Amino acid sequence: MAEIMKNLTEYHDLTLLLEEAAYNGNKRQIRWPGYQFFGYFCSYWPEELLLAVGLEPLRILPPGTNSTPALLPTYCCSLARNSLHSAIKKDLDDLKGVGFAHTCDTMQCLESIWSTEYQQKVLSLVPPVHLKAPGAKDYYKEEMKSLLHHLSEITGKNPASVELDQALELTNHIRKLTKELDQLRAYLPSQLTADLLRAGQVMPREKYARVLGNALPILEELGEKQSTKPLILVSGAVLETNSLFEMIENLGGRVAADDTCTGYRHYAEPAEPQLLKDPLEFIIHRYMEMPPCPCRHLQLNERIDYLEGLADKRKVAGAVLVIRKFCEPHAWDSVPIAKRLKDKGIKTLVLELEGSAVGGQERTRLQAFLESLMGNS
């Protein structure tokens, strides 16, 4: 009986995570009454600081419609357009504020529009673009301090006494759990792993850590012990849904390595994590050394080397480089990454998507791509 009850709890935990992923944070007021959510857009937004002042981080993942708000031209990405549309519809009014970590030109403009047009509290963090530049660390620290100060004002906490250590403990624990999940992904349905990772960006973090911790052993048990599916690396920006992962799975592939903003890159730790006494320095070190997105510069080929290493480690047969329509940073990077992977003998597909959902056209391309991989194996 105790065993059955234990399993029910574990399945309950898994179901909760999948529900959260399906809602993408949209039912937060009903599901998590009493929590104060603060919205953000980018993985460079330091969740630790929000948690430290008593706010819950919520990644803004708007519904995947193709909105065209009047204040943005059609030639910018659907993430920006749909997010602005959500704000116009007042779907985000309950948030205690919205945070922009400076990334691409589009999000820079969205920040400007948001802070000009809406009464909502908008906070900005401008991380260094060149993370190895002289003075970058000192500059970053001042930016973080300033952000912490502004966040403290929202909840009335004294910045000197905010619980950074506790917040760090929680985020580090989540990163450890998601790392375990990521290592299981070759044996789990691709869309399941994608959902479980995304859930951790839209629900209260303490709850996420607890239920994911509970769900991991059962996931391990449920996972296929051996998979003969061709393993795929997926790299790209924000994906609001698991649509692409599901299609890869349905067409016979398995995503074994994930470098998307809403996937494992969001949680990835530096190759050489350092234990630093000053919590702020620890946080900065993590954001400066984590696998970079195309909007940051470490060394010239840092990101390409990282992806090549990831492909090697996960023994992938093919790579899908996702470019959301009008997403320039990923479009730029797709050229040298595709070249490097192809030179290594890894078949690579550059797939342009309007939003995060895949349709008939993408299916045809993915099918041909996966068939070519299966033919090879």
Added chain:
Amino acid sequence: MTEKRYRKLNSTKQLEKIMAKYYALSRYHRFWGKPTNRHLAWVTSGAPVELLRSFGIHPVYPENYGAICGSRKVSTQLCQVAENAGYSQDLCSYARSHIGSILRPDLAPMKGLPKPDLLITCSNICGTVLKWYEALARIFDVPLLIIDTPYLTSDMTNHAQDYVHKQLQDMVPTLEKITGRAYNQNKMKEAISSSKETISLWTDIRGLCKNTPSPLNAPDLFIHMAPIVVLRGTKQAVNYYKLLKAEVQQRVEQRQSAINGEKTRLVWDNIAIWYNLYPFFKMFSERNACFVADTYSGGWAMELEQGEPLESLARTYTEIFLNRSAEFRAQNMIDLMEEYNADGFVMHSNRSCKPYSLVQGIIRRKVMAKTGVPGLLIEADMADQRVFAEEPTRNRIQAFLETVEAI
């Protein structure tokens, strides 16, 4: 015979001469660069070139080259070359034209730009220039120097200024190593002094357009801004703008207008539509509308800050208008509208330049609310002709001018 509506500046001959000389010098750099120990750098338009000049570096501007490709109507073909190599059609058309010119110099003006010894990119104008120059660094395998100027959501902060200053300080030994030349503060001061004089002259020239009728129209500004971009920090630029200022001053004294019968005064926002420069502005001038000011050529009119040279450069180049919020830029437009007594404004929603264009909707709304004058938004591209639809644009311009004229 159709009436000539456009008055050409005599200074244009001198402009063509100095630009031809600059590009000839650049093209033959391979002959004179090594013997004189002068390195050639490809540089972004917002980089603090004064520092490079103090090291004897010859700067070449791929963005200016992109504009040349656009004006010569070869951009589309060059963009297609880049697209065939995997670069998305949604990327900046200057960048695509330039990469196309590297891959197919036979199709490119001047057979492409001379190869660089180093690359210098400054993030103050957009995110594209980082990715573009990374791509160039992979192609040419030469040093890439990055100046990271944090985007300013409001005013400049001390830590942002210190950060840029620190990077410039660090660039000095790097440039010493690359060029084999010692940092020479006097040369730096000379370059800054020339830049200041050039900026002051350019500001005066633009200011003369506050007169009615305006002595210059937007195409004049776009064409004659070339030296302040590529020859910034040199005596040649100073001499050229002295000549231009004298001619524009004379026009003002003689009440000569840039276009015949100026009736409507407009302000332009964004980069020019290079492949259609004169025909496009003719749609306005034939209805007696003159562009008396613009935000784009004004980007090079920002005054250099006082103080220690590197500190001054750090502050000036971080505070440029493209690195500022919509709020700041809206106020900039409002000031232009008021100072130049404008009746309306036209914004080029430029598919190639997102930081310039994506906030135009909100700026337009603010400027219209504050000044009470109409603003038109036209979608096109600065260099890639494929996205320009002439007839719908003409219709919109006509409707807009009818509105302005009726006010």
